[in-house]
Amino acid sequence: MSINAFPNFRYHPDPVATGNVGPSTITCRVCQQARGYVYLRDAIHAGREDYSEQICPWCIADGRAASALDIAFACSLDIDESVSETALEELSLRTPGYVSFQGQKWLAHCSDICRFLGDPSVEQVSQASAATIEAWCAANGTDEAVWLELASDYVPGADIGFYTFECLHCGLIQFHVDAT
Ligand SMILES: [Zn+2]
Ligand SMILES: [Zn+2]
Known part of the structure; x- marks a missing residue:
């Protein structure tokens, strides 16, 4: 178990409370550590694989999961044009989604x-x-x-x-x- 503080997600501040990240003893497939929490949802990707309950929130927060597996998490296709690319990237690549x-x-x-x-x-x-x-x-x-x-x-x-x-x-x- 990691003693790291739970990651800070600008656009999804408490993914445990919203039911999208949960306590788990699972070993994360990206960092190979059992850190106590796992993302409960599937990622956004073109393949058939289901990524739910495999990725820890730390690997979402620092972008490792998105780059290692070529996946995204949260997205909105029709968001306001005034939103910056930086914000959109943080949302899609480093923010847990919801259902x-x-x-x-x-x-x-x-x-x-x-x-x-x-x-x-x-x-x-x-x-x-x-x-x-x-x-x-x-x-x-x-x-x-x-x-x-x-x-x-x-x-x-x-x-x-x-x-x-x-x-x-x-x-x-x-x-x-x-x-x-
Ligand atoms: Zn991880
Ligand atoms: Zn406002």
Whole structure:
């Protein structure tokens, strides 16, 4: 077991809390060490291999896993154009991803990627701020009635998924919403 501090992920600050990294005695296939935690999800790659429960979060954080295995972890194909290449690279190559019904989507704000905080509570959705609802309506080209309907149907773990993102610069909370 390593005594190293858990790595710091700018865009996914607590991947254990969000359920994407878990405690494990497994030996990481990249660093060959059993460091106490493993990434629970598959990586993004062209092959058929499944990389879930094989890679430690330290090898994600320092980019070793991405370069050694030619894989990526988190990605969003339609992210804001104002986000820098550096930020996109940190997201795809050095950030643990998450699982959603329709594939990962990472939100951006203030010209940067937002940090992913996992599934919100019912209260966090029902008490969303006017700015949060406005951002969602603008991003989805719809109006507040649709938001209210989705929000009132939200039950964590059921068939509508809400995913929480927080802007690292202004603190705006945004939700990505999808369904089974
Ligand atoms: Zn490792
Ligand atoms: Zn912002």
